[in-house]
Amino acid sequence: MADAVMSEEQKFSLKEVLDTFQSCLTENKEVKIDQYVAGWRGLVRFMNSLGSVFSFISKDAVSKIQIMVNHRNGENGAQYTTIQSMVKYELDNGLVDLTKRGSFPESGCRTLLRLHRALRWLELFLERLRTSTEDGKTSVMCSEAYNESLAQFHPWIIRKASGVAFCALPGRPTFFEVMNVGPPEQVVAMLGDALPLISEVYQLTQDLYSQHNLLDIP
Numbered sequence: 001m002a003d004a005v006m007s008e009e010q011k012f013s014l015k016e017v018l019d020t021f022q023s024c025l026t027e028n029k030e031v032k033i034d035q036y037v038a039g040w041r042g043l044v045r046f047m048n049s050l051g052s053v054f055s056f057i058s059k060d061a062v063s064k065i066q067i068m069v070n071h072r073n074g075e076n077g078a079q080y081t082t083i084q085s086m087v088k089y090e091l092d093n094g095l096v097d098l099t100k101r102g103s104f105p106e107s108g109c110r111t112l113l114r115l116h117r118a119l120r121w122l123e124l125f126l127e128r129l130r131t132s133t134e135d136g137k138t139s140v141m142c143s144e145a146y147n148e149s150l151a152q153f154h155p156w157i158i159r160k161a162s163g164v165a166f167c168a169l170p171g172r173p174t175f176f177e178v179m180n181v182g183p184p185e186q187v188v189a190m191l192g193d194a195l196p197l198i199s200e201v202y203q204l205t206q207d208l209y210s211q212h213n214l215l216d217i218p
């Protein structure tokens with residue numbers, strides 16, 4: 001049993017997680033929610049392995065993941081197969097608070113928007129990691145990516161706490177090791193493969209939300 005657990009742990013590689021995002025896309029460029037959520041789950045697992053300073057971040061991510069899973073497992077789960085079908089279903093049925101917080105604090109559209117904004121952070125951070133030099137500082141890459149994306153949606157106290165957490169990030173060599181992908185050149189190559197697909201998932205969602213004026217759901 002212990003061995004089985006060990007080998008599961010050892011198998012954990014960030015490549016598999018990023019592959020999950022790749023598997024989100026359907027032939028007609030819709031984004032599948034199960035895979036999207038599975039991608040986030042893998043990222044949270046990775047983040048947890050970096051230390052408990054990140055637990056306030058992972059707690060929030062886990063609760064949002066759970067909301068999406070509940071929608072999928074609910075009575076109308078089939079409507080939540082893709083982000084596209086979810087948006088249509090929730091808008092057609094008036095299930096989203098569009099201008100102020102009200103009856104639907106856990107709408108799929110609202111919850112996914114939070115993860116979507118975080119996906120932009122991920123894209124920016126991974127791009128910085130990919131192009132960084134050996135002595136690059138992950139904390140700087142992370143906070144720059146954060147300031148260009150999520151920070152604008154967070155109040156001061158969260159920005160402050162995030163800044164503190166970023167300082168606890170391990171250096172680039174350790175970070176690459178924990179990713180468990182192989183030597184640094186291989187990590188860089190893997191990121192080069194994964195990033196265009198993450199960008200595509202991000203862009204498709206961004207365009208959909210923008211078409212339906214959903215980018216500011218409170």
Ligand SMILES: CCCCCCCCCCCCC/C=C/[C@@H](O)[C@H](COP(=O)(O)O)NC(=O)CCCCCCCCCCCCCCC
Pocket residue numbers: 014043044046047050054056057060061114115117118121142146150154158162169179218
């Ligand atoms: C590995 C470094 C980890 C750095 C993570 C950077 C993201 C920082 C996000 C800080 C969020 C703080 C927690 C609170 C958030 C909420 O206030 C806020 C708004 O929610 P509300 O409208 O329901 O109130 N929530 C959010 O914006 C959603 C945040 C979701 C964060 C998910 C972060 C997962 C990070 C996964 C890291 C994986 C790194 C892999 C890189 C190789």
